[in-house]
Amino acid sequence: MDEMKRQLLLAEGVDVDEAMERFMGNEALMMKFLLRFPQDENFAKLKQAMAQGDTAAAFEAAHTLKGVAGNLSMKTFFRQVSDIVEELRSGNLAEAEAKMPDLETVYVKTLDMLRQLA
């Protein structure tokens, strides 16, 4: 992987080396899923479900996001979405909502970074 890409990813809290190891050094496969992240609808679904007070749907979307972020070693995003998943699992919709702005900040920055990579 070229160094510039690597630095961009590291800057947004993506542990590239760990992700590469998970993908067994298959950079093309890892990049395919990384670049697909912006199209993932679960962030939008999560926001919408929270706005509608639908804890179950919010949990489902957050859980899926957590899985994707985990696989791609998006460490910062993963940590924050995991917190939200746990709040939702316990039914604490308000606490989860309170954590959304921070998540959205990271989300937007990650998407910007991925646009540069593409």
Place this chain on the structure above:
Amino acid sequence: MEENKENLLIVDDEEINRAVLANIFSGEYHIIEAEDGMEALEIIRSGADSLSAVLLDVVMPRLSGIELLRKLSQEGLTNRIPVFLVTADSAGSTMKEAYELGVMDVILKPVVSYVVHRRVNSVVELFRARRRLGEEVERQRDQLLLQTQKLAEMGMGMVEALATAIEFRSDESGEHVHRIHDITCHLLSSTPLGDGLSEEQIKLIGLGAVTHDVGKISIPDAVLNKKGRLTPEEYELMKTHTVRGAELLSKIPQMREHSSYQYAYDIALHHHERWDGGGYPDHLKGDETPIWTQIVALADVYDALVSKRCYKDAFDAETALTMIREGKCGMFNPRLLDYFCREEPALRGYYLRNA
């Protein structure tokens, strides 16, 4: 080379999860993917034996990983295919239930590739070795059974050879022991006389009948093959073949350990006892003599009557039956006599066949 690869089933509703796992194992396995528990269940049911392992996500639509696991466990499939639960949820309850349902291991997401790789392959290798070992044990067991059977047949062959050799000495054809065997087994299998006896027991009794006269080996030729009546002294000596026969059998360790021994011993000792206590050597009365020994006694008398012997000519079957009924050869169990007469026409077949 593709067809030589073993199958690995990956069950996850998220494409990225399937892709990560498939990427780890596609070098060694042919990967099959399912998007939920339902789809996985169909694949597993249709070809359980062709699957080397199942990697199973927990949270899925339609049928969750735990629900699928419950079904597999109920059908005993978790014993045949190693199932791995791949979960982001490290909470104790899911893991505990999964292990109770028979998963081989629980792997936490996001996965660490070399850990998953090693853990899955170790278990697959374990199952492979277990299967190989199981097949080997089965093969050896079959071989052992075959050898045991051969040995048993050889043992029976030796017993028969001994009995036949002794019959030859007393100037009989050697067919006598076979007919006694056949008549005894016939009456036990075809009449209520054999009620409560298994097929195997009847076989052992038949074998015991074969050696009923082994004691005759101790009787001098002059007495054994004497033409004409025996003197009282000679008759007393002749009668000892019962006790001597039982003694002889008890002195052969291989015979004593044989499952037919208890029958053979009693038959040799008591096949000259009679219903009214008029027989020898122990003057047993009625059912003090076991039914199978009573049958051998009657068969022995019938066979002697319808065969030519050194001391007599052959009687025809009707005459023989009349003589037996009239008690000319001692008293027999009336119930046994009834069944014997009923079956007698069938018994004649053994004489025609062996003639």
